[in-house]
Amino acid sequence: MATLNQTAITNNNTRPGHAHFYYEVPTLPAKKIIKTSDKKDIDLIIDNIFEKVDAEFTRLPAQIELSEITNIFGVSGGGNQPSTATTGGPKPKLITTSKPWLARGSASGTITTLGQLDTDTPDNSMPHEIISIDTIEKMVNGLRPEEYKSYPMWIKLCYCLYNLADLDLANKDKYFEILNNFLKQNSNYNEVENYKFFYQTTKKPDVPEKITIKTLYYWLKTQNRKLYDELFIKIDAVIGGVIDPVYFYDRYKNSYECAKAYFEQVFFKLNTPACFCKYDNTTAAYTMITDKELCHITNNFFINDPKIPDKKIKFINLWLADPAIKFYDNMKLVPPPLNCGARTLNLFTGFAADNLTNCEVVPIDLVLGHIKLLCEDNASYAEYVLNFLAHIIQRPAELTRTALVFKGVQGSGKGLFFNWFGKNILGLKYYYITADPANITTYNDHLNGKILINLDEAKAADTYAAASQLKNKITEPLITLQNKYVKPFTVENYGRYVFFSNQDNPVKVEDTDRRYVIFKTADRYARLTPGDPVKVKYFGELKSALTDPNVVYSFMRFLRDRDIADINWEDRPMTKSYVISRELNIPIFAEFLEKYCFETPGVQFVDNFNQTTKPQFFAEFNRFLERSRNVNMVMKERTFAIECKKHKFVLYKQRFSDRSRYLEINKIGVFEYLKNNNYLQHPSTDYEM
Secondary structure (H helix, E strand, C coil): CCEEEEEECCCCCCCCCCEEEEEECCCCCCCEEEEECCHHHHHHHHHHHHHHCHHHCCCCHHHCCHHHHHHHCCCCCCCCCCCCCCCCCCCCCCCCCCCHHHCCCCCCCCCCCHHHCCCCCHHHCCCCCCCCHHHHHHHHHCCCHHHHCCHHHHHHHHHHHHHHHHCCHHHHHHHHHHHHHHHCCCCCCCHHHHHHHHHHCCCCCCCCCCCCHHHHHHHHHHHCHHHHHHHHCCCCCCCCCCCCHHHHHHHHCCCHHHHHHHHCCCEEEEEECCEEEEEECCCCEEEEECHHHHHHHCCCCEEECCCCCCCEEEHHHHHHHCCCCCEEEEEECCCCCCCCCCCEEECCCCCHHHHCCCCCCCCCHHHHHHHHHHCCCCHHHHHHHHHHHHHHHHCCCCCCCCEEEEECCCCCCHHHHHHHHHHHHHHHHHEEEECCCHHHHCCCHHHCCCCEEEECCCCHHHHHHCHHHHHHHHHCCEEEEEECCEEEEEEECCCEEEEEECCCCCCCCCCCCCCEEEEECCCCCCCCCCCCHHHHHHHHHHHHHHCCHHHHHHHHHHHHCCCCCCCCCCCCCCCHHHHHHHHHCCCHHHHHHHHHHHCCCCCCCECCEEEECHHHHHHHHHHHHHHCCCCCCCCCHHHHHHHHHCCCCEEEEECCCCCCEEEEEEHHHHHHHHHHCCCCCCCHHHCCC
16 A cells, blocks of 8 residues: 655755655655755655555556545545554545546545546646557657666556556557557567567566556656646647747646647748748648747747746747757649648638539539520630630649730629639638739739739739739749748649729730730629619529528539640630730730821832931821820830830831932831731731732
């Protein structure tokens, strides 16, 4: 029988708060008295007692009655001598320890039932549920092999697993395999002896107690505290990426490993680029921060100093000095079928619609009909958009190298569909929407991990200024991202772009464009007044369908099953809206040449050559500007002359008679230039040579 006595000493010879712990095990002649106020030391003392009296506890702690505990431990409040629990006396007070079955109970400090025990806090976390054999294997592999070289420790470990196997005979061979594989790590490994102990010897070596799972807990806790905490310490989830410093201290003040596990749900280190990251699990967003920002955010996170009682220390100082903190070499999107490196944080975790359960396939005619309306109410155009969306789902690691542009009046439902697709089909973490191209071209690290980028309310003034950068984002396999205080870094580009606009010419479509597909949305419902019953009914039914999980599930199935094997993405629909946008983006000099050579009265060509002076040619250009859409455009004469010299069909020549200089314009050369670059605004058959 083991006895335990605790007495608080408050006399002049001992500092207040210190305690004497005295315990005695009958099989051991020695008695031991320990003075300490360190909770970790107390835990070790109690752990030792548990090991010595393991045979007394034949069932799980949750099944043990208080009376059985008091039969083993007698605890009194006075004196330094062992005391034994007796019937009829006051209920014993149990000390505060990391063991839930010797934990603090009610406010009075007296436990009446085991249900009062606090098992949720990190310091009262000894597991007392039945654990799986896989967990037992992890526990054994987490022990230090050198501790079990000696015969006494070898016997204890063998007994521990033998007794566990005795309770689970169906897995006895597995327990032997766990034992044998662990002991192989020692130089004195002897498989024959291990086998004899487990299977052949009926009379086991004489040991003073029966070792069970509680001893294995103790061994793991003292030899590998990190693994012990990982397996058995309950860590709360951080919601929203915000850690409350008061809760952080109250909950994890006595365990750095627990505080670290809680903290690293939000913060971790990144090597490329060199920075730290903050994670918000509600939006699945990662924010890069500098070391100064990290220290500022966590400046008031404290835990107790493990070496000095009653002293607080800053948690961040310990964490930054810890060589085993959570870190990644890089952070990027690695969608299937690509393989992710071991030290890469993969931002791809599956699409939102793939996580839907208990859904059934339902008609999606409303969704398909609305896509058709967005595509000029043209079925073939709608097919291209559906293939574009299916390509995102089926082949997220590829680029179509094209972008969709939808222009039309407000209220046509452009944003309604694509916002639904981005949030409900893909998932918010893969979808980014902005009205400013600068958010895409500068300080754009938020694009890391995005698959669909929506440039809403696109304006020509903004998109023209960022035209070259937008082109690169749409087509290039790699993109450079930058954070304001972090060195720029390069990642693979998997972003698809869609543009919404109310303008006629929202993007710059050059003569060599191979990226944009432009649609003018049908205004069948948008032109109706807000209260029109037809409009109210249509959008009401559409919104109701989009909020139905069955519709989300069915549209996802529709896209996954769609055949996109033989699609040539360069074969884009040449919509009327695209042709108009390209005409609006024809270089002004090319437009002038067509007007001058084929449509201006009084301009004479002899054998397809026209001769004029530079001032006359420039004056004709200015008259063209006054008559055209470019009435506000101004071009200096020198700039105009430089533009002329770029082309071989406009030649500067000099007459031999008077040495005067003139320009010679080759009509055939102009025609070929316009035709080859798709600058002709009229069919070529309209022009005679």
